[in-house]
Amino acid sequence: MISTEARDDVPVDRVFQDAIAAYSAGKLDDAEARCRDLLKRQPNHIGGLQVLAAIAGRAGAARRGIELVQNAIAIEPKNPNAHIQLAKLLRQERRTGEAIAALKTAIELEPDSAAAYNDLGLIYLESDAAEALNCFGRAIELGPDLVIAYYNTGLALERQGRVAEAMAAFRRLLEVDSGFAEAHAKLGNLLLMTDHDPEGLKHLRCCVAAKPDSSLAFMCEAKILVEEGNAAAAEPAIRRAIELDRQNPDAQALLGSILMELGRFEDAAAASDLAVALNRRQLAAYHALTHVKKMTEADRPLVNQMEWMLKEYKLAAEGRIPIHFALGKAYDDLGEYGNAIAHFDEANALKRQSVSCRHSGYDVITDRQIEKFSADFFSRNAGAGSDWDGAVLVVGMPRSGTTLVEQILSSHPHIAAAGELAFWRDHVSTARFDENGRIDPAWISATARQYQALLSGISPTARRVTDKMPQNFNLIALIHAVLPRARIIHCRRHPVDTCLSNYFQNFSRRIDFAYDRSDLLAFYRQYERLMAHWRSVLPTDIFMEVQYEDLVVNPEPVTRKMIEFCGLDWDDACLHSERNKRAVRTASVWQARQPVYRTSVARWRNYEPWLGPLRELLPDTDRTKSTTID
Numbered sequence: 001m002i003s004t005e006a007r008d009d010v011p012v013d014r015v016f017q018d019a020i021a022a023y024s025a026g027k028l029d030d031a032e033a034r035c036r037d038l039l040k041r042q043p044n045h046i047g048g049l050q051v052l053a054a055i056a057g058r059a060g061a062a063r064r065g066i067e068l069v070q071n072a073i074a075i076e077p078k079n080p081n082a083h084i085q086l087a088k089l090l091r092q093e094r095r096t097g098e099a100i101a102a103l104k105t106a107i108e109l110e111p112d113s114a115a116a117y118n119d120l121g122l123i124y125l126e127s128d129a130a131e132a133l134n135c136f137g138r139a140i141e142l143g144p145d146l147v148i149a150y151y152n153t154g155l156a157l158e159r160q161g162r163v164a165e166a167m168a169a170f171r172r173l174l175e176v177d178s179g180f181a182e183a184h185a186k187l188g189n190l191l192l193m194t195d196h197d198p199e200g201l202k203h204l205r206c207c208v209a210a211k212p213d214s215s216l217a218f219m220c221e222a223k224i225l226v227e228e229g230n231a232a233a234a235e236p237a238i239r240r241a242i243e244l245d246r247q248n249p250d251a252q253a254l255l256g257s258i259l260m261e262l263g264r265f266e267d268a269a270a271a272s273d274l275a276v277a278l279n280r281r282q283l284a285a286y287h288a289l290t291h292v293k294k295m296t297e298a299d300r301p302l303v304n305q306m307e308w309m310l311k312e313y314k315l316a317a318e319g320r321i322p323i324h325f326a327l328g329k330a331y332d333d334l335g336e337y338g339n340a341i342a343h344f345d346e347a348n349a350l351k352r353q354s355v356s357c358r359h360s361g362y363d364v365i366t367d368r369q370i371e372k373f374s375a376d377f378f379s380r381n382a383g384a385g386s387d388w389d390g391a392v393l394v395v396g397m398p399r400s401g402t403t404l405v406e407q408i409l410s411s412h413p414h415i416a417a418a419g420e421l422a423f424w425r426d427h428v429s430t431a432r433f434d435e436n437g438r439i440d441p442a443w444i445s446a447t448a449r450q451y452q453a454l455l456s457g458i459s460p461t462a463r464r465v466t467d468k469m470p471q472n473f474n475l476i477a478l479i480h481a482v483l484p485r486a487r488i489i490h491c492r493r494h495p496v497d498t499c500l501s502n503y504f505q506n507f508s509r510r511i512d513f514a515y516d517r518s519d520l521l522a523f524y525r526q527y528e529r530l531m532a533h534w535r536s537v538l539p540t541d542i543f544m545e546v547q548y549e550d551l552v553v554n555p556e557p558v559t560r561k562m563i564e565f566c567g568l569d570w571d572d573a574c575l576h577s578e579r580n581k582r583a584v585r586t587a588s589v590w591q592a593r594q595p596v597y598r599t600s601v602a603r604w605r606n607y608e609p610w611l612g613p614l615r616e617l618l619p620d621t622d623r624t625k626s627t628t629i630d
Contacts, residue, residue, distance in 0.1 A: 012038060016047050028055050046072050050085055060247075062092035080110040087119055099123055114143025121152055126281060129159040129316040147177050154186060161318040161354035163190055181211035185220050192227060195509055197422060201227060215245035219254060229419055229458075231261040249279035256288040265292040280309070283319055286326040287506065295333035303330050317350045324350070325506035332504070332606075341610045344504055351506075352515035362513070366526040373477035375537045377437055381481045384441050386448035389485035391455055392466045392566060395473040396491035397527055398511065399501035401548035405491055406468040407577040408551075408559055414568055416459030420469045423451055428475055439481055448482050464566050473527070476534050485542065487566060490531060493548035495617040496604040499524055517612045524617060549601050 010018075019034035032055050038048040049072040056065035069086045073079065083106035090099035100123055106116040121135030133156040139149040154169035170187040173180055184207035191200030204220040211217050218241035225234035235258055241251045252275035259268035269292045275285035286306060295303070306323050309315070315323070324347035331340035392409065394402045410417035427447055432440040455465040470491075472479065479486060493501075499520040507514060513523035534543070544565045551558045559574050573579070604611065604618075611618075 012042055012045070015041075016045070016051075019048070019051050023051055023055065028058065031055055044075050046076050046079065046082070049075075050082060053085060053089065057089050057092060062089045065089045066093070078109055080106040080113055080116065083109065084113070084116050084119060087123075091123060096123060096126070112142050114139040114146045114149065117142065118146060118149045118152060121149075121156070125152070125156055125159060127314045129156045132156045133160070147173060147180065150176070151180065151183055151186075154183070158186070158190065159318055160316045161321075161350075163194060163354075166190060167194075179210045181207045181214070181216055184210060185216055188220065189223070192223075193508065193510075195422070195425075197227065197426075215241040215248060215251065217241075218244065219248075219251055222254060222258065226258060226261070231258050234258050235262070247278055249275045249282040249285070252278060253282050253285045253288070256285060260288055260292060268292050280305075281313070281315075281319070283322045287322055290326040290329045290333075295330045297334070299330065303327065303334075306330075317354050321347050321350050321354070322506055325504075328504060335606075337606045341607055347506065348503060348515040362523050362526040366530050369474070369477070369530060370533045372437070373533075373537075377477065378480065378537060380436060380438050381444075382484075384439065384444050385480075385482050385484040386445070386452065387485060388448065388452050388483060389487070389567075390452065390462075390464055391483055391486040392464050393472055393476075393479060393486060393488045394466055394468040394470075394491065395476070395488060396470050397473075397493070397498050397502070397524070398470045398507070398514075399505060400470065400491040400493040400498050401546070401551065402468050402470050402491045404548070404551065404577070405489060405546060405562070406466045408555075408574055409464075409466055409562060409566065411573045411577045411579070412563060412566075412568060412571050413573065414463040414571075415566065416462035416465045418455055418458045418465050418467050421454070421467045422469065423454060423467070424469070424472055424475045424479060428478060431478055439478075444482050451483065463568065473531060473534075476538070480538060480542070488538070488543050489562065489565070490534075490543070490545045491548060492545055494602065494604065495524055495528075496611065496614050497602065499614050499617065500604055500607060517614050521613045521616060552601060 015034055015038045019031045019038065022028075022031035022034060031051060035048045035052040035055070038045055039052070042048070049068050053065040053068035053072070056062065056068065066086065066089045069082055069089060072082045073086065076082065083102045087099040087102035087106070090096075090102060100120065103116050103120045103123070106113055107120075110116065117135045117139035121132040121139065124132035124135060133153065136149050136153045136156060139146055140153070143149065150169060150173040154166045154173065157163075157166035157169055167187055167190050170183045170190075173183045174187070177183075184203045188200045188203030188207065191197070191203060193200075201224055204224050207220045208217045208224075218237050222234040222237035222241065225231070225237060235255075238251060238255045238258055242248065242255065245251060252271050256268045256272035256275060259265075259271060268288055272285040272288040272292075275282040276289070286302075289302060290299075306327050310320065310323055310327075313319075324343045328340045328343035328347060331337070331343065392415070394405050394409075396402050406417050406419075409415045427450075430443065431447075432443050434440070455467065458465050464487075473490065476488060479488070499517070502511070502514040502520060503517070505514070513519045535545075544562070546558060546562065556575060560570060563570055563574060604614075
């Protein structure tokens with residue numbers, strides 16, 4: 001630090017410029033010393049007061065910063081930049097109304113202030129995404145070079161659930177500034193959410209490269225590791241991000257999510273609690289708080305807080321969806337099924353509106369599959385596949401018990417779990433057929449090698465590796481043609497319990513059929529048809545069906561049959577799957593850590609009055625007893 005004596009002969013303007021340079025370089029102590037020296041010599045120096053206020057804001061002393069800026073405004077009330085700075089500091093103190101007033105004053109003083117409109121948009125973004133979008137649009141009109149306004153436009157579009165438009169906004173920004181780390185991070189996460197995994201990971205890596213050693217970079221690194229199935233390695237990365245920015249609610253929420261995967265539910269709840277404390281609108285954290293345990297009366301304050309948020313905050317659909325799902329789960333745990341279904345209905349209605357989904361045509365798609373992938377198809381392609389028998393495909397409807405089955409199997413010392421792999425979904429479009437319906441042998445050979453390498457990389461020593469992507473039931477024809485010795489375990493569950501469990505889940509990835517009872521009914525009917533077809537054409541020695549209800553009521557005999565089906569000797573560890581410490585990334589993460597339990601059997605009876613079209617899936621004996629509420 002330079003002493004004041006050393007600056008006595010330095011011109012005031014030079015001291016001010018040196019203070020700015022020190023502040024920009026992050027040398028806050030040096031910048032503060034220079035500003036104090038400056039203000040001793042010239043107490044009414046506006047710039048000195050503002051730099052000192054900015055230092056206070058960065059040091060977490062926003063109230064002191066507010067006093068300093070107000071002193072500057074008292075000296076020069078028509079300085080728009082001082083009012084903009086005051087608004088930033090007021091936002092830190094959550095004095096939103098005063099911050100808006102300060103920015104409106106700045107706009108009155110300088111109607112063409114792009115910075116003021118941008119900052120005003122940031123305030124509205126917390127409660128009114130549409131108004132925020134208007135402000136960012138005005139900022140761009142006034143300042144086409146204000147890159148941050150383009151980024152904020154993407155945030156507002158995302159907040160409104162306009163994901164495709166948000167991604168387009170971030171792409172446009174990166175065309176102008178390819179090193180904008182925050183845009184890479186946002187675009188990467190949106191791409192992952194919409195199942196564009198390779199491109200999403202690429203953008204997250206671009207963020208790390210653009211802003212290395214930053215909190216954001218470590219957050220992206222943690223996300224990459226999670227997506228690659230390495231939650232254990234992701235934990236140190238996200239903790240490093242928090243060390244660099246302890247007030248970051250997004251980092252705390254991601255830590256909570258990672259700890260959930262690792263089965264450390266109390267720690268996950270603590271991180272999620274802190275995320276909410278730092279930002280009450282950290283909506284993702286509410287999912288963790290309601291899913292790390294069974295909610296009880298002791299959690300009523302959290303329930304009341306979420307209800308209050310829905311009433312008091314002007315949340316866009318994208319913000320209301322996770323809160324409604326969280327409340328639905330909470331009320332279900334509390335046994336208040338009427339309240340629960342009301343929130344699930346609202347959540348799904350909003351979700352269905354916010355994503356572009358196919359709501360029909362399931363029957364046509366199934367017809368084509370059954371016609372194309374007949375017994376003759378398998379005969380024509382016999383002998384072309386690999387002899388490798390290490391893969392165990394666990395398939396079925398989402399929420400049908402696939403996570404439980406994989407957890408049980410991977411408790412065996414010779415079975416490793418790969419989780420939900422997108423391999424077959426990503427490769428199906430590259431399959432090549434000749435005019436007789438035979439698959440290109442070169443494609444079969446290459447695909448088999450790639451898949452074997454992927455699963456062997458999960459565990460080079462395991463004799464079997466599970467791939468628990470439920471929707472692979474759609475792709476069984478190609479899987480069996482490529483790997484005729486791969487075992488396929490089809491998980492079945494009561495049809496209405498299955499459909500309701502889908503309806504109650506806020507899936508992180510889009511699932512077209514899950515947001516409406518009629519869609520669920522239509523999809524489930526075609527799923528049943530397709531599985532009946534596979535049952536009729538697949539060899540019985542590679543195809544096994546497991547009924548969820550049988551598994552949870554009599555776990556040992558069903559588990560023994562599964563291990564025998566996998567060609568392995570019995571191990572008692574398979575009866576204690578709750579001790580399996582592998583990371584779990586699915587919606588059943590909490591359930592997977594519990595001893596096998598029966599409380600999810602016949603869960604549909606709690607919602608009997610509200611089944612609607614799903615009543616058609618009930619056995620005749622149950623359907624005649626069922627009542628409904630319109």
